[in-house]
Amino acid sequence: MFDRLLSPTAIGSMELRNRIVQAPMGVEMVAGDGLANEPIIAYYEARARGGVGLVITETCAMDYPNGANSRHQLGMSSDDFIPSMRELTDRVHRHGAKIAVQLAHHGKVSRVDRAEGRDILVPSITEWHGSYSMIADLTQEELGWMAAVNGDGGGKPREMTTDDILETTDKWAEAARRARDAGFDGVEIHASHGYLISAFLSKQWNTRTDDYGGSVEERSRFLVEVIEACRARVDDAIPIWCRLDAIEYLTPEGIVFDDTRVTARLAQEAGAAAIHLSAYGDSTSASAFTLGTLPHTEAKHRHLSAQLKTDLDIPVIGVGRVKPEVGEQMLAEGEADLIAMGRQLLADADTVAKLTEGRPADIRPCINCYVCVASPFFDRRVHCAVNPALGNETELGDADRTRAETPKRVVVVGGGPAGMEAARVAASRGHTVTLFESSAQLGGALRFAALVYEPNRKLLDWLTGQMTRLGIDVRTNTPATPAAIGALAPDEVIVAIGGARERSTIPGADLKHVVDGDDLRKVLTGSGDGDATKVPLAGRLAARAGRTLGLTADADRLAKLTKLYMPLGDDVVIIGGGLVGIEIAEFLVDRDRNVTVLDPGPTLAPEMAHPRRWRVLTDLRDHGASLVTGAEVTSIDSAAVRYRLGDERTKEAAPADSVIIATGLVANPALDRWRSVAGIETVIVGDAPGISYLEGAMHTGFRAGLDVG
Ligand SMILES: Cc1cc2nc3c(=O)[nH]c(=O)nc-3n(C[C@H](O)[C@H](O)[C@H](O)COP(=O)(O)O)c2cc1C
Ligand code: SF4
Incomplete structure (x- = not known):
């Protein structure tokens, strides 16, 4: 079933046992000195033992701590980094995998430079009017953490001079040489995600008028020179390639795919051995992160890697919520040459081994909850909702x-x-x-x-x-x-x-059209302790018919069934905008209900990891759901839910044919x-x-x- 994914391939001179690549992921496990330590080595070793063909490390700050995003990331700025990196590469090689280092300078996102009062290197000082919509849906606690990691120690953006560019290029080449000396099999130059090189590639961030700005060819010059310098410094002993953004979402002058095609061709001419195609977007928006870097939609960018492949002779690495079955299809249809997986390999380090052993059903699935990636936003060690061993491989790996x-x-x-x-x-x-x-x-x-x-x-x-x-x-x-x-x-x-669920004391909660989560669960899934009599007879009959036909045993078929029939009216008010209420809202909007969510608190779904919260709340608003915070529900009557809002305690009413009470979990x-x-x-x-x-x-x-x- 996975013949193509599991077939050997090569990137330049680097031969790989299969086509599954561990995507680079910052896991914040390094102690604060940039050195590979035992926890991070054990983390990578677990994925190598788990069968991946190629491990790409997280962003490694090539001029650490300058241009670093976090003190807890890897560094490669002097030969002192080589011994611990050698230990890392040896441990990965022991299991038959290859390992490449992702060398990065974080440019405008160099949080360490800001915090430690150094210049923040950027191509140009430009005006930026981001949407900043991300802020509205963060909790107070998260805003506090965000402020702490973005701590302002006086570092300010500085437009790079030509000398800066040449010096940085040389440092990149030195870091690549160290990578070779430390036993890495390849180097991925990070030219995406808003970091230094991708800022050069973007018209939004690069308004230079010298040789490094202007046309796409000129904007690509820095990348081309870095590739050439790295290749020369490693004597072509190991392949050098780059990660690019296919698109820079929600950014007026951002990278567009036509530019990326040109940049990729130039990179190929400069000797890049592959192109790894990711995406990015306005980092201040609540939406771009789950459109670009960690797409919410499965295999969102496969059509773009497919197009890029027609332009290039070198391998294209596809990425972005690609499941093994879809990856296999992409390879079969010539849409990519290798498939990088990020979160799936966090959720199950043995994903590839299980494919190889013919037991895909044993793979612990990633549930796209974004818990893992929420932590690095705040400089905290990665962890996974479904895999407790992640980040703790030394103790729990086996x-x-x-x-x-x-x-x-x-x-x-x-x-x-x-x-x-x-x-x-x-x-x-x-x-x-x-x-x-x-x-x-x-x-x-x-x-x-x-x-x-x-x-x-x-x-x-x-x-x-x-x-x-x-x-x-x-x-x-x-x-x-x-x-x-x-x-x-x-x-x-x-x-x-x-x-358990406490019964609501809101006046009117006992009306026939008011159900709580347990009632709904009972009717829809045939389980739980809810009051099924609360649901209209037609709904109960439909649920019973579904159960008799065996439909309700299978969540997939049940989800489809509920698209045809749901025992709820058109106007649904959900009382309680926590994780449960918001997931129900998403489900109902998808079934064409007019949804209002009323919550007393300042932030909806605080229990969700914030990138998922951003995505869900954006989608709900885009679909016309009314999401009301600071709402104190006072009563429910036959046609509306009444509530008070704001300091003035304005009295409001939300029309309701059906009411779902999604509070009271205890x-x-x-x-x-x-x-x-x-x-x-x-x-x-x-x-x-x-x-x-x-x-x-x-x-x-x-x-x-x-x-x-
Ligand atoms: C916890 C985490 C950290 C990440 N850090 C990096 C990084 O250091 N460098 C990078 O290029 N991409 C990074 N990414 C993006 C991944 O490489 C990958 O492109 C993205 O997760 C989409 O793939 P997936 O849907 O298979 O997870 C990170 C992703 C996650 C989940
Ligand atoms: S935390 Fe969630 S999104 Fe991340 S790997 Fe685990 S299951 Fe997937």
Whole structure:
């Protein structure tokens, strides 16, 4: 199925065992000195062992700390960096992968220069009127973190002189020479994402009138000279290539694809061995990040890499939410020569090995939640919602595949994500696991989350698939009574009974057209404890018909079914704009409902990683949803939800045929009687002690599975 992805190839003189590339990703693991340390080496080694053909490191500041974006990134500005880099390349090579370093100067985004009072090198001092729409949807806490990392130590932008350009080019070449000496197999010159070279490529940032500004050929000159200088300095012993932006989104004078085609041809003529095609956009907007650099849409730029391929003789590396099946297709259709994957390799370091071994269903899927990339915005170590080992490979890298010394009998109570993850890890380590689920289906809160946000379905499928693959004794429709648990004589009991929902006290909440998340879940998925009588008879009948036909067992088919019929009116008001309310809003807007979200707080969906929040809220507004913050709901009547707004407490009303109450998620009040069962002190995971969403479920479940022993 993945013959092309797994077939060998080459970039220049560098031969690769397959066509899957680990995309460069800043993970903020370096201690603050730019040196490759054990945590970051273990992180890269895990992906090499996991089968990728080529690892490209995160941005490595070639003149560190000058031009650096973070003190926690790699550096290559003197020979002192070579020994630790040699350790990194040796460890990656041990597993048959090749490794390239991504050498960067961050130009206008050199946060370290700003903080430490140095000049910030830019092609030109230009006026910029960004949209700054990103600010409105950040929490106060995030704004504080942002201010701290952008700390102003007096560094100011300075237009580069010709001497600066020549000196920087020479430093780039020296860094490439060090890369060769440290055992790197290639060098990727970072010429994208708004950093120094890409600023030269963009008319928005480069208004120079000398040889380095003007036409696209002139704007490309700096890149061409850097490529030539690096090639000469490494004696062509290793290939040099570059990463370019196909498009600079939402930037009036930004890079357009026609320019990129010219730049790519010039880079090829200068001896670049490949082009890695990424994208970028206005960094002050709430929207550009998920259009360009980390696209929300799957394989968003495949048509552009396809076009570029027709221009060039050198390999093109495609990137941007490319799943293995799509990557295989892109290769088959000549749309790219290699496929870079970023987040999927964070979510599962063994993705490629699992493809090679013919078990793609075992790949832990990335759910496009943007948690990983949210941390580096604030100079914090990367972490992943679904892969607790990310960023902690030294301790946890092998943990869920290492057999326990003493196999034990384990009972897990509850088949939501936390329970399933605990069961998975315990069973992977050789324990005998029985899982009780009182409803008919596994999934818990994830089943509803999977209905409203498609990527979550992959996680649900993966977790349920692992239950079968690992031979876990799953007992659905089975309440976990002390007697039933005691009969299994377990050594460990893990309790994952989920959170609870408090009934709303808003006057009118008991009206027929008002449902809470549990009611909706019950009707749509056939599970949960909601009051199904709250949903109109037609809705209940449709849900029952769906269940009888087996439709509601499958979130994918159910999502399609709800496009045809939903037991909700046209005007829907959602009370509560947290993660759950906003995901429901997204789901309903996609089903042509007029949606109003009312939330008392200042920021919507604060629990979402901010890049995803930016994307969802932008999409909702673009689709005409009314998103109201600072709204205190006072009552619900048969046609409207009434609320007060602002300091003046203006009285407002939002028309409503249906009302969904998406608040009131709380710790499970039944928890106390689960602290000890059948004479065993239990371990409690997931939402039961306090709502922690998917990330909390996966992390606490993983840890509990591991702690069994
Ligand atoms: C945590 C994180 C850090 C990133 N840091 C870099 C970086 O240092 N250099 C770079 O060129 N791209 C960086 N990217 C972008 C990725 O290389 C890649 O282009 C992007 O994630 C899209 O691929 P994906 O959808 O497969 O994740 C980063 C992405 C993530 C998720
Ligand atoms: S944090 Fe979310 S987006 Fe990032 S790799 Fe993990 S699952 Fe994917």
